[in-house]
Amino acid sequence: MDTVTLTRPDDWHLHLRDGEALKAVVGHTAAQMGRAIIMPNLTPPITTTSQAIDYRQRILDALPAGSTFEPLMVLYLTDTTPPEEIERAAQSGIVKAVKLYPAGATTNSDSGVTDLAHCDATIAKMVEVGMPLLVHGEVTTAEIDIFDREAVFIEKVMKPLLARHPTLKVVFEHITTQQAAEFVAQAPDNVAATITAHHLLFNRNKMLVGGIRPHYYCLPILKREQHRQALLKAATSGSHKFFLGTDSAPHSQGAKESSCGCAGAYTAPAAIELYATAFDEMNALDKLEAFASLNGPRFYGLTPNADTMTLERREWRLPESYSYAQGESIIPLLAGESLGWAIKA
Numbered sequence: 001m002d003t004v005t006l007t008r009p010d011d012w013h014l015h016l017r018d019g020e021a022l023k024a025v026v027g028h029t030a031a032q033m034g035r036a037i038i039m040p041n042l043t044p045p046i047t048t049t050s051q052a053i054d055y056r057q058r059i060l061d062a063l064p065a066g067s068t069f070e071p072l073m074v075l076y077l078t079d080t081t082p083p084e085e086i087e088r089a090a091q092s093g094i095v096k097a098v099k100l101y102p103a104g105a106t107t108n109s110d111s112g113v114t115d116l117a118h119c120d121a122t123i124a125k126m127v128e129v130g131m132p133l134l135v136h137g138e139v140t141t142a143e144i145d146i147f148d149r150e151a152v153f154i155e156k157v158m159k160p161l162l163a164r165h166p167t168l169k170v171v172f173e174h175i176t177t178q179q180a181a182e183f184v185a186q187a188p189d190n191v192a193a194t195i196t197a198h199h200l201l202f203n204r205n206k207m208l209v210g211g212i213r214p215h216y217y218c219l220p221i222l223k224r225e226q227h228r229q230a231l232l233k234a235a236t237s238g239s240h241k242f243f244l245g246t247d248s249a250p251h252s253q254g255a256k257e258s259s260c261g262c263a264g265a266y267t268a269p270a271a272i273e274l275y276a277t278a279f280d281e282m283n284a285l286d287k288l289e290a291f292a293s294l295n296g297p298r299f300y301g302l303t304p305n306a307d308t309m310t311l312e313r314r315e316w317r318l319p320e321s322y323s324y325a326q327g328e329s330i331i332p333l334l335a336g337e338s339l340g341w342a343i344k345a
């Protein structure tokens with residue numbers, strides 16, 4: 001296969017930031033995706049419906065002229081989010097989900113949940129109104145090894161949560177392990193997962209062999225090859241439960257190339273091309289449309305986009321960098337390197 005035509009894809013896990021950074025990055029996603037689930041981990045986080053409505057407007061204002069890109073908004077769950085906020089969110093029609101960040105698990109998660117027991121009434125309300133919970137699935141226990149934090153989360157948090165709220169709609173975000181892929185595949189239909197392009201394409205050697213490559217450092221961290229193979233198998237299995245979520249997470253070049261670098265890979269500029277490369281590796285380009293364009297809307301109860309996009313087998317080179325906020329640059333994943341799949345003009 002040298003060309004693939006698919007229903008226009010959506011990105012079900014995206015960081016757009018705010019202000020100048022938002023203006024610098026949003027066009028990359030809007031150029032290829034119809035819609036995106038916008039992560040709420042700003043500083044301060046988006047914890048109310050009214051903040052989400054304002055943030056959505058700032059995103060629309062930052063779009064290139066004529067763009068029809070649609071941001072789908074998310075609330076950041078805290079220990080004190082009241083059930084009434086879930087009602088407001090559901091009634092707004094603008095907020096599509098609520099995000100659980102275990103406190104301290106990742107970038108801008110300081111206001112996250114310290115103990116899910118604090119959120120029980122709020123989660124019960126989410127079940128009642130059918131609001132999905134999106135989960136950064138890593139424990140933050142200091143003793144637990146960073147490579148084991150997702151697998152431990154399944155046992156310590158995910159299973160007890162679903163035992164208590166068996167019909168809660170849950171997206172296990174950016175899964176990175178065989179354990180998570182198998183857990184989601186075997187779970188009931190109200191449980192789904194997003195998978196990033198970088199976790200399908202790379203294992204931890206890419207980040208750590210022959211020098212430390214900070215642009216491959218993200219959370220959850222890249223795992224060993226066995227896990228990458230399990231993710232490829234899940235994404236190309238044809239199961240409705242797995243869908244595209246880039247977790248494109250912009251940080252300035254200076255914040256990444258540092259003695260204490262930020263977590264996050266900037267993949268938005270070549271998102272669908274990276275996924276096509278991964279699916280091609282599995283000879284599964286025929287499965288790309290369901291993963292990128294159909295399974296996500298199905299889970300969220302939305303209709304797929306009406307238009308299409310065509311990808312072609314053609315070599316092109318990613319830029320070395322783009323301009324970002326405060327006069328800084330941002331380095332995309334695979335900067336200056338060649339990709340074998342391109343969007344057909």
Ligand SMILES: NC(=O)N[C@@H](CC(=O)O)C(=O)O
Nearest residue numbers: 015106107218219249263264
């Ligand atoms: N994935 C990351 O490594 N970073 C994300 C946060 C997240 O999704 O966990 C970010 O906001 O930078």
Ligand SMILES: [Zn+2]
Nearest residue numbers: 106136219220
């Ligand atoms: Zn996360």
Ligand SMILES: [Zn+2]
Nearest residue numbers: 015039247249
């Ligand atoms: Zn993320």
